[in-house]
Amino acid sequence: MKKVLLSIMLFTLFVSPISTIAVSNNQAEFIKKFMDDAIDEYNIPGASLVVIKDGDLVFQENWGVQSDGSPVTNDTLFTLGSVSKPLTSLGIMILVQQNMIELDQTIDTYIPSFTYKQNGHENKITIRHLLSHTSGISAFDGLKIAELNLRGKDAISDAVQKLNNVELNHEPGEVHQYSPANYLLLGKIIENVSNQSFTEFMNDELFFKLGMNQTVSNYKSASELGYQPGFQSWFGKPIQSENMYDDSGAPYGYISSTPNDMAKYIQF
Numbered sequence: 001m002k003k004v005l006l007s008i009m010l011f012t013l014f015v016s017p018i019s020t021i022a023v024s025n026n027q028a029e030f031i032k033k034f035m036d037d038a039i040d041e042y043n044i045p046g047a048s049l050v051v052i053k054d055g056d057l058v059f060q061e062n063w064g065v066q067s068d069g070s071p072v073t074n075d076t077l078f079t080l081g082s083v084s085k086p087l088t089s090l091g092i093m094i095l096v097q098q099n100m101i102e103l104d105q106t107i108d109t110y111i112p113s114f115t116y117k118q119n120g121h122e123n124k125i126t127i128r129h130l131l132s133h134t135s136g137i138s139a140f141d142g143l144k145i146a147e148l149n150l151r152g153k154d155a156i157s158d159a160v161q162k163l164n165n166v167e168l169n170h171e172p173g174e175v176h177q178y179s180p181a182n183y184l185l186l187g188k189i190i191e192n193v194s195n196q197s198f199t200e201f202m203n204d205e206l207f208f209k210l211g212m213n214q215t216v217s218n219y220k221s222a223s224e225l226g227y228q229p230g231f232q233s234w235f236g237k238p239i240q241s242e243n244m245y246d247d248s249g250a251p252y253g254y255i256s257s258t259p260n261d262m263a264k265y266i267q268f
Helices: 025-042 081-097 127-131 139-144 155-163 180-194 198-207 219-224 247-254 259-267
Strands: 008-010 046-053 056-064 231-234 237-240
Touching (some): 025 056, 056 259, 139 155, 139 180, 155 247, 180 247
Parallel strands (some): 008 046
Antiparallel strands (some): 046 056, 231 237
16 A cells, blocks of 8 residues: 555464463563554554464454544454455455356456457466466556545446556566556456455455454445544654545455454454
8 A cells, every 4th residue: 555554453473372372471571562662663553463373362452542542442443455465365265166266267257348468478367367466467557556545336347447458568477566456356356256346245255254244345334333544654753644445445455354353364
């Protein structure tokens, strides 16, 4: 995401607790000191940390405030940023498991209205290429369709239309280029194959089934759960961020969730 959001949620930390039920007192104090020092050093207004070990929640703590001044809690809604991508990947793999898509099938099978210029490259883009950021679509071209602040049920389709006719700069499958465009296209594929909006599919097939009742992928739903836009850094100082929430960016960066819900996801 272009802006540095300082209200952050740290989902997991790999430590070696003595017990599989809870960390030791010494380890808990070490974790708290680590967080306290980091929050002071980087001027982070609010944060939440969940530690999962062997499937068990062994540590959970919150620090600071949201941009409206309310304290960060286990149910505070955070924009997940690129942690949205593994959730989208899981949505794709659900469709693979249901035999509705194939990983090595070309994407024009699922989104025939989207076209791209191969620039003489032999291979076409597949689902697997999008998942692994090896589609041949550059990071630069991906940034052109990111952070557009599009909202509503057609947001993903509108962003895909803006990406239409993009030129590949590498042979698909050969070069890794981390790009929002790949996961935008996966979001559109989910919509076309499931005949649902991205939000509806993720709610029905993933969030509801995992009990993630405070995880959402559009601005309207996030607002209903009390979403706050957070902070951004201005010369090292946190200032309240603009109310940016790009519904078209949900597949790659704008799913929102809480510490409690993300603990459920990690445990799953």
